[in-house]
Amino acid sequence: MMETVHTHGVWMAEALQKGTIEYEKLWLFVTHMGDPKAAFLLHFPMVYYVNRRTGIAVVWVAAISEWLNLVFKWMLFGERPFWWVGESRLFIENPPQVQQFPATCETGPGSPSGHAMVTGGVWWVMASALASFLRSRTRSRLLTAVPYLLYLLVMVAVGLSRIFILAHFPHQVVTGSLTGFALGVALNHTVPEWRPLMFFVRWCMGLLVGALLLHVGLEHLGVDLSWSIALAKRWCSQSEWIRLDTAPFSSLTRDCGAMLGLGLAQFWKPGGWTLPWVPRALCLALSSLALYHVNRVPLPTSPPFLFYSLYFIRFALLPQVVMVFVPGFVHLLTAKNKKD
Template sequence: MQRRGQDSLELEARLRLSYINSKVFREDPSKSRGPGPAGSWITMESTLNAGIAMAEAMQNQLPWLEKVWLWVTFLGDPKNLYLFYFPAAYYASRRVGVAVLWISLITEWLNLVFKWLLFGDRPFWWVHESGYYGQAPAQVHQYPSSCETGPGSPSGHCMITGAALWPIMTAISSQVASRAHSRWVRMMPSLVYCTFLLAVGLSRIFLLAHFPHQVLSGLITGAVLGWLMAPRVPMERELSFYGLTSLALLLGASLIYWTLFTLGLDLSWSINLASKWCERPEWVHMDSRPFASLSRDSGAALGLGIALHSPCYAQVRRAYLGNGQKIACLVLAMGLLGPLSWLGHPPQISLFYIFNFLEYTLWPCAVLALVPWVVLMFSGQEAPPIRSS
């Protein structure tokens, strides 16, 4: 009863504070934090306030799901698309694996540009910066995965993961459809795909990493991009195509960044707010910075081209790998993650970007060419002869 009474008093205080803020703004529109009509400002503030309320309810009413949400947000991390989903998909189906990598790097680049242009707040800093909760603090807390340094809209976990998992979902759906007669069984891959992405979105809200509208926009954009890009993955292109793609990603993002900077927009605003309001400095990671994802994307694009035109890949591309060999490839690839991950963590930020680029350039080479070649050689199986083109 006492707890219920305290909750009622806190809710009443928040409603009163929200009413006062709205009234003050209507009387003095100059107090808006940004341009635009008063109605749209109030609507957006109300939307963000509702997102905080949703996160508060999830954290306080369903605390037993905390470990579930932490695990789900880990599974939906875009970095894991490169490090886990890509090799697993590739050793199951080469075409699907390349599609996962290609869609991941293009979608992550687009997500970076969207975030620069949309200036979305993140809940873990907005709850302090907004001034809504000065008299009645929101009963929410942060986690190690909360303090990402980039802007919040749209959700990268939802957008990038949703797009990159699309070819996996469609490949499994086609396999199931050819063997199952039940409509419900044929729908299972799509249902699992949607359920997983919904869980990822809810986990981001729970962790104060995103507002609900950022999650929704990420889910929709990711599904659309996955549907559009899956049939258009470049499989047999010249090395210069991948090299120019890598260069275009770097130069394109840099051009957008400096154009916005020249116009007077400070794109480091989100890094400053994340550093200011994160509860623990060690939770602010360099690999969540916008240019970390850019170095990852451009490195992966170049690495994909190098791998597809390497001598090792030329020897193994027509070789048949049995299930045991595919599992051995996956285990060996995962074993290489330790040495490769060391490259991406120097203390200096400039060196971090350079080594992060190198790490994700080498990773496709290892997955596509080196690891299958090693497994093929140690299994005693001769690679098919290379045909001159």
């Protein structure tokens, strides 16, 4: 049955590539915007300076959703189209006319889609917050429905982009989207806006230790959790497209770092700074610039433990930049101007 599902998924990817290849740059942009890293680097600062609680919710939902996605991938052993086409040996006589892209060759298992799952959770938080705002201000059902229609459009676009680049089969996108939606609805009611630092330390350690224990347990049972990495390296058309930041442990260290960083940011400055809209816009510009350069800093990939440690620190710093450093700097500037 899964062979049939995978086969039809490959033909769908082929049809999508043939029919929309002129929109290649658009698909690559959409898949980039759906990357779990984008939740921390792009969506978080944009939302935080509009509404503090929703910004915190973005980090909270992104971290837990991506962690659960890692656990599901370890347990479900999902194939990816770009390697399954070669491994299955079903297309020797009639190979599909498909191509790979720089974002294709992710090294983790494919089921469910992490892009769809994290996007489903994070964008639900943002869409529901905007819908609540519009409902309270306009009382218009039509305007209130707009954020939810945008949510559906984003989910469809991200899902199709993942199929287009051969990163996922359609059923992996669907399951990831539905799971992300459910997590977004559930976790949006448990946003840790005023929690103490130890709450985040415990969550950080719980995510890290829980994943490591599961990894050790599965390895002890004879499960080879590096199987997908070997297949990705074997079937990726360009070796330089294999990146360590797509490995399963990269998502784990990213989520744990962001969780600890969120706690530290609220510990240093509980409640944050109250800034008018113009200083907030300045904060957004400075934060975006800072996160862009922080993310561009190259990290050594050998030994892997050093990379993961530095990757953890990088994402632990992100909430500090957005919630503490930049707003504090802008607050000092605006306070000085008022005094003058």
